[in-house]
Amino acid sequence: MTIMECAGCTLIAYGVPFSMFVFTIAHHPFRVIISMTSAFFWLLSLLLSSFLWFAVVPLRTQLAFAVPFAVIFQEIFRFLFYRLIKKAEFALQRVQMQELTDKGMVFDRFAVAYASGYGFGLISGTFAIVNVLSDMTGPGTLGIFGHSQDFFIATAFLTLCVILLNTFWGVIFFTSLDKGGIHRFIGPGTVVLTHMLFSCITLVNRTLTPMYTISLIVGYAILLGMIIYTVVLRGFNLNNIRQRIN
Numbered sequence: 001m002t003i004m005e006c007a008g009c010t011l012i013a014y015g016v017p018f019s020m021f022v023f024t025i026a027h028h029p030f031r032v033i034i035s036m037t038s039a040f041f042w043l044l045s046l047l048l049s050s051f052l053w054f055a056v057v058p059l060r061t062q063l064a065f066a067v068p069f070a071v072i073f074q075e076i077f078r079f080l081f082y083r084l085i086k087k088a089e090f091a092l093q094r095v096q097m098q099e100l101t102d103k104g105m106v107f108d109r110f111a112v113a114y115a116s117g118y119g120f121g122l123i124s125g126t127f128a129i130v131n132v133l134s135d136m137t138g139p140g141t142l143g144i145f146g147h148s149q150d151f152f153i154a155t156a157f158l159t160l161c162v163i164l165l166n167t168f169w170g171v172i173f174f175t176s177l178d179k180g181g182i183h184r185f186i187g188p189g190t191v192v193l194t195h196m197l198f199s200c201i202t203l204v205n206r207t208l209t210p211m212y213t214i215s216l217i218v219g220y221a222i223l224l225g226m227i228i229y230t231v232v233l234r235g236f237n238l239n240n241i242r243q244r245i246n
Contacts, residue, residue: 003226006136008018008154011023013129017122017163024114027038038119039191041081046127064203068109071196075173078120079188082174108170110234121163129159158202161219168226169195175233183233190199190229192221194222 025031049070056065132155146179169191176187201218204211 002137005152006133009129009136009152010133012153013154013159016160017118017125020118020167021122025118026245028111031111034112034115035119035122038081038116039045039123042074042120045077046070048073063199063206064200067199068196071192071199073186074120074124075192075195078116078170078173078191081116082177084128085116085174087195109173109177112185113171113174116174117167118163120170120241121166124166125159125163126228128162129155150212152208152215154205154210157216158219161216161223162198165195165198165219165223165226170221171230172226172233181235187233194226198222 004086025035049066052073053066089112097139132152136152151200172187173191176183179187205215
C-alpha cells in the first residue's frame, strides 16, 4: 500500500513536468543546458539561505523567518541568471547562425525564459518532496497518531504547483525585463510578491491543525493568475483568439 501511495504521489508531482520535459525541452540541447544551469543557480540561492539560517542561531527553529529570505535569495539569483543569459546571447550572436541551427542551439528568448523557469521549478519541487517520497515507502503511513492523512497528497499537489509556478515566473520575469519600460518593474515585482505570498501561505500547513485546503486554493489561484499574465505578456488577447478561431 505504501509503495502504491508513493507511486501515485510521484506521478501527481512529476507527471506534468515530465511531459513538459519530454515534449518541449529534451529534444533541444540548448534548453537542457539552460534548465540545468538555472537549477544550479537555484541551488546557490539555497546555499545562501542556509548560511543565513545557520548564522542566526536564535531563529533557527522559526521557519517564518527563513522563508521570506529564501524567496528573496531565489529571486536575486533569478535576476543574476537573466544577466548571465544576456551576456551569453551577445556571445552567441557572434557565432554563425547556421552552425547554431545545426547543433540545435538557436537562441529563442521565450524558450530560454521557459527553460530557465522550468529548471528553477524542477529543482525546487525536488527539494520539497524528495524526503517525503522516501517516507511514503513505509514501514507505515500518516494518520495513526493523529497526524493528518492528507499530508502526502497535499505535498504532491503543492510540489506540482511550485514547479509550474516557477516555470511561469521565469517567463514573466525574463520577458518583462526584455520588454523594458514599465514592464521591467511590474513583471519582476509581481513575481516576487506572488512568490512571497505562495511561500508564506504554506506556513499554515505547519500548525497543529494543518490547513492544506487554503494553501492549495491560494497556490493554484496564483498559478491561474500567472498563466493569464503570461498569455497577456506574450501579446495574446481576445481579439487574437477570435481571429485564430475564425
